Amino acid sequence: MLNQNNLNGSIPSTIGQLISLVKLDLSQNNLDGSIPDTMGSLRNCTTLGLNDNQLNGSIPDTIGNMNSLRYLYLQVNQLSGTIPNTIGDLSSLLELQLNENQLTGSIPNTIGNFASLVTLSFGDNILSGSIPSSIGNLASLQTLDLGNNQLTGSIPSTIGALVSLEKLYLDQNY
Numbered sequence: 001m002l003n004q005n006n007l008n009g010s011i012p013s014t015i016g017q018l019i020s021l022v023k024l025d026l027s028q029n030n031l032d033g034s035i036p037d038t039m040g041s042l043r044n045c046t047t048l049g050l051n052d053n054q055l056n057g058s059i060p061d062t063i064g065n066m067n068s069l070r071y072l073y074l075q076v077n078q079l080s081g082t083i084p085n086t087i088g089d090l091s092s093l094l095e096l097q098l099n100e101n102q103l104t105g106s107i108p109n110t111i112g113n114f115a116s117l118v119t120l121s122f123g124d125n126i127l128s129g130s131i132p133s134s135i136g137n138l139a140s141l142q143t144l145d146l147g148n149n150q151l152t153g154s155i156p157s158t159i160g161a162l163v164s165l166e167k168l169y170l171d172q173n174y
Contacts, residue, residue: 040065112137
C-alpha cells in the first residue's frame with residue numbers, strides 16, 4: 001500500500017505486469033495523468049484504490065478484465081468521459097465509488113450485473129439520461145448515491161426491489 005503519501009506523477013503503464021498483485025492502494029496522493037489501460041491485466045486484484053488524486057482522462061475499458069475486483073475506488077479525481085459498459089463485467093464487486101469526478105453520459109445498463117454490490121456511488125458527476133431499470137437487480141445494495149448529476153426521467157419502479165437499501169441519494173439532478 002502506498003496510500004496517504006506525497007507521491008506525484010503518473011501511474012506507470014508497467015503496473016500491469018504485477019499480475020500477482022491482490023491489492024493496489026494509491027489513494028490520497030498527488031498522482032495525475034490517466035489510468036493506464038494495462039491496469040486490466042491485474043486479474044487477481046481484489047481492491048483498487050486510486051481515489052483522492054488528480055487522475056484525469058477516461059476509465060479504461062480494460063477495467064472490466066479485473067474480474068476479481070471486490071472494491072473499486074476511483075472517487076475524488078478529475079476523471080471524464082463515460083462509464084465503460086465493461087464495468088458490468090466486474091460481477092464480484094461489493095463497492096463501486098466513482099463519485100466526485102467529471103464523468104458524463106448515461107449510466108450503463110450493465111450496472112445491474114452486480115449481484116453482491118453493497119455500495120454504488122456515482123454522485124457529483126455530470127451523468128445524464130435516465131436511471132436504468134436494471135438498477136433493481138442490485139438486491140444487496142445498501143447505499144445508492146446518484147445525487148448531483150443531470151439525470152432525468154422517472155425513478156424506475158424496479159427500485160422497489162432494493163429491499164436492503166438504507167441510503168438513497170437522488171438529490172440535485174437538474
